[in-house]
Amino acid sequence: MQEITRRTFVKGTAAVGGAAAAGKFLFASSPSLAQAEAAALASPIEDFIATTCWVGKQDCGMIARRIDGRVVMFEGNPTNPRNVGTLCPKGHAQIQALYDPNRVKWPLIRTNEKGVTGEWRRASWDEALDLVAASVKEVRDRDPKLVLWQKGRSKAKGFYDEAFVKAIGSSKLGHGAYCSDAGYRGVEYTIGTHAVLHPDFKYCNYMLSWGWNITNAGGNKFCWLTWPRHMVAARDRGMKIAHLDPRLRSAGPFADTWLPIRPGTDLAMALALCQQLIAQGYLDRPYLTTYTNSPYLVKPDGMFAKVTEGAGEEATEIPLVWDEATGRAMKFGEAESPALEGTFELDGEVVKPAFQLFMDHVADYTPEWAAGITGLTAAQIRTVAHDFGDNARIGATMIVDGVEVPYRPVGIMAYHMSQQELGFQTIRAMTIVPMLVGAVGAAGGQLSDFTWKIYKNYDKFEHLKVEDPPYDFMLNKSKFYPMNTGSPSVVAQVMMDPDRYEVEKLPEVAILHMVNPLNSFPSRKEFLESYGKFKHVAVISPWMSETADYFADVVLPAATIEKYEGPISATDAYVDAVTLRIPPMEPLFESRGEIDIYLDLCERIGVLYGEDGYLSNVNDQLKLTDTAFALDLEAMPEVRDIFDRWAHAQGIDEGVAFFEDPAKGVYVKGPVSPTKIYGYATDPPFGGAVHRLYGDSLLDAQRQMKEKGAEEIYWRDYTALPEWRSLTMDSSPSEYEFYLISYHQIEHKQSRTSFIPLLAELSPGSKLDMNPQSAARLGIADGDTVTVESHNAVTGETRSLVTRAALGEGIRPDTVAMPHHFGGWTHPQNKDQGASANKVMFLGEGYTTNTADQSFHVKVKVTKGGEL
Amino acid sequence: MATQTERHSTLPQRVGQMNGAWRLFVIGALAVLGFGIYSFWQEATQGMVVTGMRDVGTMGGATWGLYITMVVYFIGVSFAGITVAALIRIFNLDHLKPIARTAELLTVVSLILGGLAIIVDLGNPMRGVVNLFKYARPQSPFFGTFSLVVAGYLFSSLVYLYLGGRRDAARLAKSPSRLQWFHRLWAAGYADTPEERDRHDRASFWLAIAIVPLLVVAHSTLGFVFGLQVGRPGWYGTLQAPAFVALAGVSGIGHILILAAIVRKVTATPHRIGEAIFAWLGKFLLGMLLVYLYFMVVELLTLVYATPETEKRLSDALLTGEFAWIYWGSVAALVISAVVLIWQAVVRRWSVTWLVAVGVLANLAAIGKRYLIVVPSQTHGTLLPYDTGSYSPSVVEFGVIAGLFALGALLIGLFFKAFPALPIEDESEEVIANA
Amino acid sequence: MKYGMVVDLDRCQGCRACMEACKVENNTAQGHFWMYVFRYEEGSFPETQINFLPRPCQHCDNAPCVKVCPVGARFSREDGVVLTDADRCIGCRYCELACPYGVNYFNWRKPEKGQYEIVDWSDPDLEPVTGGAIPPYRNPDLDGLHGEEQRRTGGGSQAKGVMEKCTFCVQRIEKGLQPACVTTCPTDALVFGDKTDASTPVGRYLAEKRTWRLLEEAGTEPSVFYVGSRPPTHRSKEIERPKASV
Ligand SMILES: Nc1nc2c(c(=O)[nH]1)N[C@H]1C(S)=C(S)[C@@H](COP(=O)(O)OP(=O)(O)OC[C@H]3O[C@@H](n4cnc5c(=O)[nH]c(N)nc54)[C@H](O)[C@@H]3O)O[C@H]1N2
Ligand SMILES: Nc1nc2c(c(=O)[nH]1)N[C@H]1C(S)=C(S)[C@@H](COP(=O)(O)OP(=O)(O)OC[C@H]3O[C@@H](n4cnc5c(=O)[nH]c(N)nc54)[C@H](O)[C@@H]3O)O[C@H]1N2
Ligand code: SF4
Ligand code: SF4
């Protein structure tokens, strides 16, 4: 007979006691306590499944820990190069969002008028989808373009929504006009890649953190934590950071030098840096002559001198350069030593190399000049230029994995700061800074996209065609915005006054997917007016977004993380990998994954099957067409099966199971070759793009715009070289003494997390960051309620909001700043969180870039007091 | 054959007689006690979230508040009672004998209240009562040493009170009354023969001697409770045991003065609790006051020249900040008390009214000072960059404390209804003997 | 073998992911931050410095909190971890007072009241999925007893009226896992392991880098070591405080 030792006895009783206690606590509110306790006693089953973050834009890899099928924790997936087993606060907190009973639980149909808080009745999926399908069908039969499909800061590869847009033939709006598209346009135009700017952290020694919210937000392309990981590694190597930002909080302790620049004046700074680099002799002439249009000869009319080769269809125009060896003009590429400087004569006309014009252009943009505009000192600007040029090691090369590439360990990180009135030209000028020292595409130098794939816009921008009215409601190819990002703000304006913009047809049906214009975009007023004009609005969202609350006829409950999505790039810029979002459990309530929703919707609209149907578009988007894994165009597929086919097409034999396996979850293709990372090393170099120092097509666009009678406010920024002009907002009366800027906080993601209690605990609500000096002058103390009134320098309109003052020395005294995550009202947690900066921002002329992108700057006055 | 009433009326000092005023007092006390119990019930069911206390640090609160303040205060009060009683015994101060029992009772009651104040401050009161003894760790200054000391201390004072009263009990036990059983119980066969008597006298004499060191330990540890906190600016060293003991004396004597005045009135014994006694108490109080005022000057200097910065933040809060009114209020109260006493000493006229007033003032000051020791170093004394905190007691806390005071009043009141407050005078001896 | 933690302030982004990881792993009550990350400011514009400082329990080798506990509910383990026995704690809060670092959190409320009540976790539509668990992601490892001494020391929200604080994630380390905050730190600013073994990452840090500890002068001998930056001073002004009220 075996005796029970005291130890085991204690253990035993303890276990029972523990479980019982647990039972009581766990199931405090459970009706069936008895069962619950029993359940607690039976040892729970633990398992794990791989998935990706639902909150952020870089879909970090996660492992979901499940107890009896209930997810209890998300942790980073160690095999994912982007986050290597780590997560940011949002990554952890999303577990509360998953279980949030305030989610839209089932399809809802509106029972009251629009433009006010919605009243709803529960509907079946059939009824709801039929309703949406019917209204889409009706409009589509007349004109598919009048169906507007809008998506916000989306996640994963948008293959299923691309397929939808193509199958319907609808118009499409994105979030880019509020994100960083002015920057994308600037970089696409200048070096051809579809991205903004980041340095090669592997080897960079000196970085300009230009409006990069280092410790809070994305920077170029990423959501957050990947860049900071690279940054700390680079700092371990000794990389220095000069931080250009009106706020120090963005860089926190990581700014070796803080340059508190005045908002909206970055173009002046960039131009002064160019002037100094030239003056201090930091020029990489070989790069400039070989890979940029600097040597192109420019005629007095500002256009390039070109010769036409071939005839008719074949005809191509080749720009001319001045060959100093032979002393005559030659085709670019054929000249031995193209001149960058000088004045020459060609066919009786005085011509100059683009670079000469550039030098003349920036000659007056001295540090002293820029100091007055940027609020920095001339000395500071000189030092930055010197450090940048000096660290660039012009002429040096290095061997990376056996490939020899130029070594220019200096670069810029910039992204969202392109959202300023002169955003497009600012980013152009900022891209030219590293160009001058030959750092673009060099080891340790200026990178942009993760590869040197040339984006379609690069060629499109060679000629910007301005057409005659009538224009489409996005004003594409219009005399207003010939280079056009496609902005919901513009659409809102057009919908309010089509005649003014010479538009005839307005959108009638809107499908809003993962977008919340009413809260996230400037400005609420216009969206309130315009979105009411849609005949029918369907919103696909897990929560009742503010936009849905006011304007949805139908709300279709999307799942949050409990759905299949992808493919998702998992590259960290140096290692290539791909992954999928895997549902860690069945969609909660009656919610469904978007792909399921689109499949059903398309079937009901009648565009699912057959040629050019949704399914065939899915095949195209996932590159399955004409492969063994292509979807059957006549059968409704299982969503999991779609990804299974995609996986097999990638040569992954386990198919989608590979990605569900917690031990794998990420398909790592291996390190990215230097011949992909470094522009000099690609074949052809820089993907074959000639970098545009000089933009004659912009000048050409300006001429066309004038011909079509566009007003100056539209054409003034279409200039061949980035030109500083005073900002519209600066003509607001002097009592509007502060620049209001906004920013992203590490604790929140746009407007989609402010209601997650764990995050609302860390960052409870809206605030106005203010320098104590200014606050003292206005008698404002930390935590006081303050009224912020903005002024539109064009229309004279004023708007105001109330929030709380947060005093700190880390901000310019002439600047105030707000996080942009708050201002919601549909979730109980949102009560009393305070207003969003978007409430007082303006859209339209003077607050929109020449590329139809939104500026996030406005002048405001701040007064103590106000009703929250 | 005498009637009930006649026979009862023979009990001295209105023992056993309940008039309207008495009933009113009991009802009032019970009402307040009831509210106290109700308040504690809320705390026990909902948790201490119903108090004003919160975590030190990120929550910006004080985790010890009014309760601990009152613990320190009550224990202080107990000190005086037993000291006086012991002094009387050791030095045979016969002229003070009439207030000896009052002093002893004060000790017992305030110790009980102090103990209860500890219990209500626990997150797990029931578990506390058990574990404090089951797992007692003498190394832990407060609840360890201290609760043990309080227990021992309470026990010995009870014994002391018991012995001191036994003789009177024996006398009363002889006269029939509704309380006879109680007096018999107390007398427990004591017949007050000469040899019994001096065995008694010796016993309680040695007990008195023994109590003194116990006293010192108890109050010193209380000083250490705060004194040994490295993590709390304002505590380390600030509250040395002596200063603590001095203030304890002040509050305790103050209480004896008040009680003496009351007893004197309700038992109609001005002839026995005469001016001499008040004079003596007044001088004793003055002595204690002067000692304490000396410590305060020292403390003030350390505050004014407070360094480092962390201490400075604290002293600013005390001298000029949100606690200034309590700080200077207490100082004023103590100084005024001292002045009044000095004046009376000079003119050699001791007015009971004035002395009672002083007693009240001194006790308010004492509570204020205890509060300032407990709270500010939590809300203003964090060494990491936590924001300054705040604490204000909630209704529940006030309720519980009011309840404790009511309980104390009730205990004293009831006791003196059941037993004479003053030793019975000798001539009455015969009366009983011949009966 | 003694556990220790290194906090590399040259890497810390002040992102507070460690705080969230801790809350989800340990189910601590609203307003309780076993891990807390200070964000603070010094100097005045434009000579401003902003710094971050994560603050778990320092698991002091000479822990005042342990010394003062009247019932031995707060105790130090052989391996240097300082824990609280939820079954023995009487809630006197003396440890909290004795601790110079302000890392202790008392259960002022009933545990289920502390779980972010703004959201109704008892919603009947959730019940089938969560079994009524509060919070729905309640970590089962926190129930039951831990370590050699088999005491109830794991995780938060154990019971009303008991003291709690960072446990170095006992329930994880006994499984051979790293603490939740350490695992999640995006920039590997937190390092955990045997501080007596020079071959562990912690040991290597201690050997190779200049480290300092919080309030050395208090003589508490913390097991948490800081690298880089410098200790906050009285001039440090905290910014961006979370909502920490109960
Ligand atoms: N935690 C978190 N991370 C995010 C997001 C989020 O919502 N939350 N959003 C993601 C998305 S969609 C994007 S687009 C990225 C954005 O990534 P970032 O661009 O890095 O983030 P922002 O907060 O927009 O950064 C704006 C910074 O520029 C500064 N700034 C404002 N105006 C000016 C100016 O005129 N000149 C200069 N030099 N600086 C200026 C602000 O002070 C702020 O520090 O972040 C991504 N990552
Ligand atoms: N003032 C100011 N405004 C800004 C910014 C700023 O810096 N300052 N940042 C701008 C930037 S960078 C961007 S990218 C935009 C982003 O703005 P948006 O793209 O509008 O992002 P959100 O505000 O998060 O809105 C997303 C909506 O989608 C819903 N949603 C969340 N998850 C899902 C899902 O899984 N499926 C579906 N179907 N719906 C979901 C949410 O309920 C929410 O209503 O905001 C811009 N707004
Ligand atoms: S960085 Fe973005 S994607 Fe990664 S975990 Fe955080 S929110 Fe999710
Ligand atoms: S998670 Fe890491 S980086 Fe973020 S605050 Fe905590 S320690 Fe610092």
Ligand code: SF4
């Ligand atoms: S930090 Fe405080 S709680 Fe933690 S061990 Fe040290 S003294 Fe105890």
Ligand code: SF4
């Ligand atoms: S609160 Fe609990 S752990 Fe802390 S000292 Fe008191 S009994 Fe010990």
Ligand code: SF4
């Ligand atoms: S070690 Fe565990 S308990 Fe301690 S702070 Fe980190 S996560 Fe929280």
Ligand SMILES: [Mo]
């Ligand atoms: Mo964005």
